[in-house]
Amino acid sequence: MPKAVSRNFAKRLIRNIFRIHFSAEAPVDLVVRARRQFDSENSAEGRKALIELFQSVRT
Numbered sequence: 017m018p019k020a021v022s023r024n025f026a027k028r029l030i031r032n033i034f035r036i037h038f039s040a041e042a043p044v045d046l047v048v049r050a051r052r053q054f055d056s057e058n059s060a061e062g063r064k065a066l067i068e069l070f071q072s073v074r075t
Contacts, residue, residue, distance in 0.1 A: 025059075033066045037070040038070070046070075
């Protein structure tokens with residue numbers, strides 16, 4: 017992602033969804049690599065994809 021604003025938005029979004037779907041005691045390390053740019057305009061689509069990804073990791 018070329019702009020710092022987009023990178024920081026994506027980091028905040030990923031951290032927030034991770035906190036919701038994993039407890040603090042969960043011994044999990046994940047690496048998330050964005051294939052497309054995250055921004056506030058397509059955050060709903062990105063949020064949905066991240067939730068699906070984290071749910072697949074949990075099971």
